[in-house]
Amino acid sequence: MVYDWLVAPFADFEFMRRALAASIALALGAAPIGVFLMLRRMSLVGDAMAHAILPGAAIGFLLSGLNLFAMTAGGLIAGFAVAILAGVVSRVTELKEDASLATFYLASLALGVTIVSVKGTNIDLLHVLFGNILAMDNQTLIVIAINATVTLVVLAVIYRPLVIECVDPLFLRTVSRAGAPAHLAFLALVVINLVNGFHALGTLLAVGLMVLPAAIARFWARDITGMMMVAVVSAMLSGYAGLVLSFHSKVPSGPAVILVATALYVMSVLFGSVGGMLRQLFPAPHLEA
Amino acid sequence: MAAQLQFRDVTLGYDRHPAVHHLSGEVASGALLAVVGPNGAGKSTLFRGIVGILKPLAGSILRGKRDLRDIAYLPQSAEIDRSFPISVFDFTGSGLWRATGAFGALGRSGRAKIVDALAAVGLNGFENRPIGTLSGGQMQRMLFARVLLQDAAVIVLDEPFNAIDAKTSADLLALVRRWHEEKRTVLAALHDMDLVRANFPQTLLLARGEVAWGATTQVLTSDNLARARQMCEAFDDGAAACAAHLPPRAA
Numbered sequence: 378m379v380y381d382w383l384v385a386p387f388a389d390f391e392f393m394r395r396a397l398a399a400s401i402a403l404a405l406g407a408a409p410i411g412v413f414l415m416l417r418r419m420s421l422v423g424d425a426m427a428h429a430i431l432p433g434a435a436i437g438f439l440l441s442g443l444n445l446f447a448m449t450a451g452g453l454i455a456g457f458a459v460a461i462l463a464g465v466v467s468r469v470t471e472l473k474e475d476a477s478l479a480t481f482y483l484a485s486l487a488l489g490v491t492i493v494s495v496k497g498t499n500i501d502l503l504h505v506l507f508g509n510i511l512a513m514d515n516q517t518l519i520v521i522a523i524n525a526t527v528t529l530v531v532l533a534v535i536y537r538p539l540v541i542e543c544v545d546p547l548f549l550r551t552v553s554r555a556g557a558p559a560h561l562a563f564l565a566l567v568v569i570n571l572v573n574g575f576h577a578l579g580t581l582l583a584v585g586l587m588v589l590p591a592a593i594a595r596f597w598a599r600d601i602t603g604m605m606m607v608a609v610v611s612a613m614l615s616g617y618a619g620l621v622l623s624f625h626s627k628v629p630s631g632p633a634v635i636l637v638a639t640a641l642y643v644m645s646v647l648f649g650s651v652g653g654m655l656r657q658l659f660p661a662p663h664l665e666a
Numbered sequence: 667m668a669a670q671l672q673f674r675d676v677t678l679g680y681d682r683h684p685a686v687h688h689l690s691g692e693v694a695s696g697a698l699l700a701v702v703g704p705n706g707a708g709k710s711t712l713f714r715g716i717v718g719i720l721k722p723l724a725g726s727i728l729r730g731k732r733d734l735r736d737i738a739y740l741p742q743s744a745e746i747d748r749s750f751p752i753s754v755f756d757f758t759g760s761g762l763w764r765a766t767g768a769f770g771a772l773g774r775s776g777r778a779k780i781v782d783a784l785a786a787v788g789l790n791g792f793e794n795r796p797i798g799t800l801s802g803g804q805m806q807r808m809l810f811a812r813v814l815l816q817d818a819a820v821i822v823l824d825e826p827f828n829a830i831d832a833k834t835s836a837d838l839l840a841l842v843r844r845w846h847e848e849k850r851t852v853l854a855a856l857h858d859m860d861l862v863r864a865n866f867p868q869t870l871l872l873a874r875g876e877v878a879w880g881a882t883t884q885v886l887t888s889d890n891l892a893r894a895r896q897m898c899e900a901f902d903d904g905a906a907a908c909a910a911h912l913p914p915r916a917a
Contacts, residue, residue, distance in 0.1 A: 416750060537768045541760050544750045544797075551717050551739045552763040552816075599796055600751050 386624040393620060395513040399521050399577050400616025400634065403586050406525035407570045408608035409532055411587035412594060412601065413563065416543055420588045421475070425482040427571045427584040429459035431489030434575060435505065439496045445516050449572055456568035459485060489580070507631045508579030510620075517576050524573045528566050535559040540601065578631040586612050589638040596649025611641050669730070670695040670820055670851045671716060676725035677908075678708070678715040684723060684908070685711040687874045693853065695819075698846045700866035700882065701855045703894055707872045709855040710742055713822050716853070729820075735764050738818035740809050742825045742855075748798045754808055755780060755793040761815030783811040788837055803834040810838050821845055823854040827861070839865060859886055873897030 387393045414423045433455025437447035459481045467474035493502050513521075532539075538559035541549045549556045567587075574583030594607035619634030628636070647654050669692035678686040686708035693699055701709050714720040715727055717739040729737070738761075759772060759780050766772060772780070784790055787807040792800070800808060806826065813821060823842070827835040843865070845852050856862050862869060862882060869885040871877040873894040878885040 416747075534769075540752065541763075543747060544752055544757065545746045545760070547719065547741050547745045548739075548760065548812075550719055551737070552735050552760075553768065555768050598751075600753060604751065 382625065383621060386621060392511050392513070393624065395518055396510045396577075396620050396630065397617060399510055399513045399518055400586075400620065401613050402518075402522045402525040403570075403573055403577055404590070404609055404612030404616055406528035407574060407587040408590040408594075408612040409605045410528065410563075410566055410570050411589075411591035412604050412608050413539065413543070414567065414587060415591040415595065416601070420591070422478060423567055423571070423587055424584045425478040426456055426460060426567060427574070428482040428489075428580060429478075429485040430456045430568070430571055430575055430583070431505065431580045432485045432492060433458075433489075434572075434580070435489040435492035438501070438505065439492055445514075445520060445576075449520060449576075452572040452575055453568060455485065456571060457565070460564050460568065486580075504579070506579045506581050507629065508575065508577050508582065510577040510630045510634070511623075513577070521573050521576060524569050528570055531562055531566055535562050539563055578634065582631050582635050585635040585638060586615070589635065589642055590615070593638070593642050593645045596645035596651055596653050599651055611638070615641060669693065669728075670697070670732075671730075672728040674726045674728065676715065676727050677723045678711045678720055679723050680711075682723065685874065686715070686872070687908075688725070689872075689876055690725075691870075691876065691879055693851060695851055696846075696849045697851050697853075697868055698842075698866055699851075699853045700862040700869045701853060701872055702857070702859070702862060702869060702886070703872035703877070704897060707894065707897060708874050709872055710824050712872065713739065713741075713824050713853070713855065716820075716822055732819065736818050737820040737822060738813045738816040740813055740821075740823045740826055742828070746797070746805075748800075748805075750798075751796055753793065754784065754789065754795050754797055754800070757797050758784060758808055758811045758815065761812035764816065779815060780811075783814040784808075786814060787811045787841070803830050806830055806838065807834065810841055814841070818850070820851045821853070823852070825855050825857065827856070827858065835861075859891075862886065 387397055411420075411423070414420050430452040433451035433453070434448040435451070436455075437444065437449070437451030441447040459478070463474060463478040463481050466472055466477040470477075489505070490502065493505050535555075535558075538549060538553060538555035542556045542559055546556060570587060571583050574586055577583075578585060590608035590612040591604070593611045594604040597607045598604040615634050615638035619637040620630060622628055622637060623630040623633035626633075645653065650656065671693040673689045673691050675688050675690050676686065677684045677688055685706075689712070701712065703709055711720065715722055716729075717737050718734045759776070761783070762772065762776055762779065766776065781790075781793070784793060787810050789804060789807050789811065792804070792808075797805070797808070810826075813823075826838060826842075830838070839861070842852055842854065854866070856866075863886060866882055868880065869882040870879045871885050871890055871894055874897055877894045877897075878887075878890045
């Protein structure tokens with residue numbers, strides 16, 4: 378019974394195994410990035426960038442159909458372009474970075490949907506908007522795995538400057554020039570992982586496995602290492618449970634993954650050991666010193 | 667004694683508006699210099715120029731052959747994100763950046779140094795606390811510990827004793843004296859004239875330009891202080907471009 382529910386879907390069907398592998402790879406890369414996004418108060422920036430990827434991927438789609446590499450390249454280019462343009466607009470004009478990002482991503486989303494609709498069918502549009510984690514072919518799986526690996530390696534390289542840049546940017550500027558390159562590399566990692574998520578979860582939910590696990594982690598860990606661990610584990614758990622849920626019900630797989638993550642988030646808000654609501658209502662007795 | 671820092675007719679400011687106007691002079695190696703002046707006199711701006719965060723609008727600041735990293739800087743209201751989940755130990759450890767760089771391991775000696783530095787500022791036992799749980803005074807102690815670890819030849823402290831109680835100020839002042847005995851060059855922006863008279867042999871009285879610079883007793887006269895207070899805090903959008911060599915007070 379338990380086996381039938383929890384293991385059999387993956388034992389019996391290859392597409393489920395691939396989907397599971399994809400969501401584990403996604404979790405490994407996206408969750409730590411999400412933690413940094415959250416700590417830099419950039420969670421919504423991640424969301425905006427996710428939508429900004431769409432027209433690039435759509436142009437790739439326009440040129441060569443549902444071709445993995447064209448869509449990946451298009452997404453990367455569009456993501457970087459919007460990140461840089463939004464930065465430029467906010468520096469050169471009075472518009473703040475969040476407002477200019479919002480402008481860019483709304484334009485991108487509209488443009489992307491238009492491009493896909495003109496060339497493709499409604500199925501294609503659904504695929505682009507919500508991804509299709511159940512249709513992972515070898516190529517896509519490999520791209521996702523490579524992206525996740527690159528993410529972890531680069532993150533390890535820029536980790537120290539990135540942390541110090543978050544806590545005390547002024548200090549970092551006095552001891553090192555690594556601040557700006559680390560920040561840029563981090564933005565690049567955000568884009569790479571959004572493209573990753575795009576293949577599996579589509580443009581609207583790609584940021585989900587980045588932001589939700591980070592928000593969950595905030596309620597369970599006090600230090601950044603612990604947060605990244607919790608985030609990765611909860612992202613993997615969401616992936617697995619979401620796939621099981623969608624296998625046994627009519628819930629589409631991508632939204633199922635994000636819904637499970639949301640459920641974990643709600644539980645964390647209520648019961649989290651670090652600042653969860655229950656803890657605030659029934660605090661442990663205070664200490665002597 | 668060799669000059670550690672030289673200001674050559676330096677003007678520092680923001681958006682073309684000068685905050686420090688045509689300052690010249692030099693700080694000798696091993697000096698213990700107080701920088702005083704009213705709010706808006708340009709103390710913080712001068713320090714930002716010294717540590718290289720702010721590029722001069724005109725003139726230059728010479729640091730000899732010294733690496734910028736050999737200047738430790740303690741900013742005023744540090745732009746520190748205190749909600750960031752980092753421990754006191756890790757945060758203080760960033761002071762060893764020059765030794766470890768972005769990748770180097772701390773090693774046993776590095777760890778011992780951090781523990782010692784925290785003990786020197788009276789924060790033993792705080793190693794694993796998140797920085798967000800520190801009080802204002804403890805925070806300042808921790809920042810001093812980081813400066814200790816930076817082991818820099820020049821130390822620049824921007825209003826280090828603001829909103830700090832007497833006990834903490836006294837403890838931290840002892841560190842400043844120790845740095846002075848170790849022949850490090852220390853510059854500190856201060857508002858407490860009694861503290862300056864008691865502890866700092868040299869003073870620069872700043873009011874956009876230099877009002878007086880030299881031995882503390884000769885600088886902190888009521889006459890000079892009154893002149894500094896009259897300093898114009900003008901930030902005039904319509905101001906004409908500065909004719910290069912006008913004396914600062916005429917600008």
